[in-house]
Amino acid sequence: MHSYLIEYYEKCKSGEILIGRELMMQLEMLMEDMNNPIYRFDTAEAHKRIQFIEKECKHSISPFAGHPFLLELWQKAYLEAKYSFYMMIEGKWLRRFNRTLLVIGRKNGKTTLCAADGLAEFFCGNTGTNILCASNDYEQAGLVFDEINNMREESPKLAKVTRKNIKGIFMGNPKQKKKKGKFSYQNKAKIKKLSAKTGAKEGKNVDKAIVDEVHEMKDNSLVAPIVQSTSTKDEAMVDEITTEGFTEDGYLDEEMKEARKVLKGELHRPRRLYWLYTQDSETEVWQDRKSWVKSNPNLGVAKKWHYLDDLIEEAKTNSATRAFMLAKDFNFKQGSANAWLQDAEIINAATFNIEDFRGAFYIAGNDFMETTDLCASKLLLMKPGDKTVYFYSHYWIPEAKLKLSPDDVDYRQWERDGYLTIVEGNSVDSSVVADWQFKLLEEYDLKPFKSGYDNRFAKDYINRFEEIFGKDILLNVPQDAKVLNNPMRRLEADLRDKLVNYNNCYGDMWCFKNTGIKLDALGRMMPCKMHTTKRIDGTAAAVVAYAVFDWHKSEFLQLIGG
Structure with missing residues (x-):
């Protein structure tokens, strides 16, 4: 079967697609792992989810509202990497990655992608799948949750076998309570949202968690209980998605330090996947317009070139715009104090x-x-x-x-x-x-x-x-x-x-x-x-x-x- 991950790697390696060194390091590690006997590479589950997304999920936000969600190659490669690698764990071949970190510039569709991934897991995953949308505050956690629900409502087929109330999204249609099977009330699968301010984060028994904007978190007080709550599941996954930010010595700082050590071979974390869309230097941001796609893979698709052109010009004479742009559009960590004026x-x-x-x-x-x-x-x-x-x-x-x-x-x-x-x-x-x-x-x-x-x-x-x-x-x-x-x-x-x-x-x-x-x-x-x-x-x-x-x-x- 065709591999989107291999196709993406080959196009990045040839220079047809431009990416930063950190993502290339991860891709090269994955290519090596395909030939490592301690891992298996099987795209069946990944492609099931990719096909589900492209067939059942639609955009809900202008200018693509109502259009089918046709995944870009980078998105397919990311999903394939997450779901296609297996390793022997306690005598069973189980999904390898249980923690992922996606760092990507704003307005590149990360919320939409992760919402589609979450909805795909809801339908393609195990019966009784428990999915959690989490973030530093309830409103931010609601962004992924609401987008999942928008996609659910856009599809008559999905809406017919699910329901939503103030507690979350659940499998089963109130009009078909006697129906049996995976897409009925028998299936206790659910999607809920959680914020860092919510009490009782333990005991959730999570199969999949999507933790949004982790750059705002000062510590792991939200993520740690979520990770702990996956301990009873064989193939649970915690996805952390974010841009860079401004929180000094925060949770993301530690995550990025560890990620870079793993990518350099200084640490061994076989169950972690780091998908980092980062620039190779700040200089190239100002001098090489083509390099902007390294942190913005959807540039020219969802995110507009003219938007970044205008932002670059404003940043040349506005210190706040410069710092915010470097963090949010190009994933350069900005310290608690950035120079104001020359x-x-x-x-x-x-x-x-x-x-x-x-x-x-x-x-x-x-x-x-x-x-x-x-x-x-x-x-x-x-x-x-x-x-x-x-x-x-x-x-x-x-x-x-x-x-x-x-x-x-x-x-x-x-x-x-x-x-x-x-x-x-x-x-x-x-x-x-x-x-x-x-x-x-x-x-x-x-x-x-x-x-x-x-x-x-x-x-x-x-x-x-x-x-x-x-x-x-x-x-x-x-x-x-x-x-x-x-x-x-x-x-x-x-x-x-x-x-x-x-x-x-x-x-x-x-x-x-x-x-x-x-x-x-x-x-x-x-x-x-x-x-x-x-x-x-x-x-x-x-x-x-x-x-x-x-x-x-x-x-x-x-x-x-x-």
Whole structure:
């Protein structure tokens, strides 16, 4: 019988199909194993599932909704690899692979493929097959489950012998309760979903589990109980499917370390299959458009070339897009802190005289210190008809911290330059920031329109500020990606376009250079430290100021006559 796996390998080997080194290493190991007497290679069960998918399963999502699911060669090869290898276990020839890991760029149809695989197992597998769709949260787990159900409903033949309720999908039609056989109530096969937050993960007796987006998991608290629940089954399989992500030292990190050791021959894991669509280098992403198919095997089929073309161009000038794209489209792990801006984008020698803003209104952004951090306040100022944002900054640091500080900066020079106050003792009372702002009111008639702050460590500032300026000016700016994403993106764009004049303040420039970005699962960013000893308080204050500016832009511009 024809082997899709061998066909795929030969086309990859010849260069007709382009794949990365890691997948080629796995394919070469599988080719060698075909001639290894400890394994048997029989495609019957794999081809039964492939034929079922192409005959019975239909797409449910535009632009292919209602069309038969015709598998690509890579998909057939993947399914054949999973189901065609057997090894002698406890005196029986049993299916070899019980754990698989598929890493693939987003929008390459992994959810649809795994849903079709799950539905095929439901019908082609043993009577009483127990299938589990799992993920870090219930909504994500529902994606594969819902797609399985969509395929079930699209086929009159499958819908006729199955049913769905709030507990799951089950074999048997309520109108044919007396019917006997595999496709009746006699068969207790079921498909359910499970999240990491669900209790009682043990005792599920799973035949097949599809664990989606494992890159979000911090540990194996979801996967381990699922694997344990397969222990009573001869031919159970746990499929883990994912893109790369941002979770530092997470579950996927350990899985990928082990996978790479196995592929290099440093570890022996005969029952694990690693199907990794990864690039060979980040450089090729930017320089070789053809290489994109290494992490996107469905590029040109489900995923569009023009989509990646546009994304690459945006990523060249947008740090969050770059980090998110490299993780999600090209499977490069992104650390918890990725560089925000290049030095050339930050440096701006432009200066201004604060006297020019005498009598003006400003928006303040404040970041209050935690232990050894700086305390920072920035006044965001603007001129009528001028798109430039002017930052007038000041910093505070406890004198006791100077001796302990690992920073490679001369805080005494900052003090001599006039933008740092060294405070006696071990900490900074945040009320000094309100006093500084009051001093600017006295000296330059600078008046706060709004003042943004983070709740942490702000109590003394709030009390003092309200005594001086009243209650209606203060605004709390929560420090999370949902709030900070848009203002940080706008600040980034303005810095690149040299529309931020920070008066050539070295402290501001230093903080900007130290800043990394941390992305959440939706690609929203917020500032974080690139290094634990490098401070970013000036950046945090600037982002807070931009957040307040976003919320009250029209009022502020009207106030200043813009």
